[in-house]
Amino acid sequence: MKSAARIDDGGSLVDLAVRRVRDHIRDCDLKVGDTLPGEGQFATELGVSRAVMREAFGALAALRLIDVANGRRARVGAIDGSVMGTSLDHAVATAQVSVAEVWEVRRTLELRTAELAARHRSDDDAAAITAAAAAMANAADIGEVTHHDIVFHQAIARASGNMLFLQIVRSFEPLMTVAVPLAWRTRAAEIARSEVLQRHHDIATSIADRDADGAAALMVAHFDESIGSVL
DSSP states (O other): OOOOSOOTTSSOHHHHHHHHHHHHHHHTTOOTTOBOOOHHHHHHHHTOOHHHHHHHHHHHHHTTSEEOOTTSOOEEOOOOHHHHHHHHHHHHHTTSSOHHHHHHHHHHHHHHHHHHHHHHOOHHHHHHHHHHHHHHHTOSSHHHHHHHHHHHHHHHHHHTTOHHHHHHHHHTHHHHHHHHHHHHHTOOSHHHHHHHHHHHHHHHHHHHTTOHHHHHHHHHHHIIIIIGGGO
16 A cells, blocks of 8 residues: 555545545435444545544544444534534634624624524423523522523524524634633623623523514624623
8 A cells, every 4th residue: 555645636545535435425315323334444445544544534533524432333423513613713812813703703693593593492492591591690600600601592593493503603612611701700790790691581581482573682782782892
C-alpha cells in the first residue's frame, strides 16, 4: 500500500475514505442509527489500509456523523449542535466573528422560534418551557440560572417543530455559559434581576397561551434589554 499523501481526485487517502463512507450513507439511504459496514470492508473496497479507514472513522465520529462505540458496529449519527457550537466558539475566540455578530443572529433566530413555539407547541413543550422559567427563578446561584436559561431557550427551539432551529440554538450554548453570568453581574440590583426572570416567565406564558405575536415581541425585548446591555 502506498503512503502517498495525495490521490488523483484530490485530498489524502483519509479524505477519500471519509467521502466513501459519506457516499455509502447517502447512496444506501441510511438513517440515524443504521449500521455501517466495518472498517475492513471499506478498506478492501477502496484498496487502502485499515489504518486509513480507522482514521477516517475517527474523523467522522468527531464530527458526529457516525457513532462509534466499543463492541458494536459503527452507526449513522444524529445531527448534533455541539459540533456547530465548537466551531462557533472557535470563530469567536480567534476573532473571525464577534460576540455581537453571534448575538445578532441569535436574536433573529430566537424571536422566530418563540413565534413558532407558540403556534406548534405541545402540552409537554409548554410544561418544559414553563418549568425552565420557574427553575431560573428558584435557582440558588448563577450556575443554576445559566443552566436553566440554556434549557429554556432550547426547549423553545424544540417546541418550534423545526429541529434545525434546535441544533442551531444548541450551538450557542458555549457562548451562553459566558454571556449569561456576565449579563447577570450587570444587574446586581434585585429588582433588575427580577425583571429578567419575569421576562422569561412572560415568554413562557405567551407560548403556553399560543400568543405568537406576544411571544415574539417579548423575545425581542428580552434580547434588547437583557442581552444587548452586555455587548
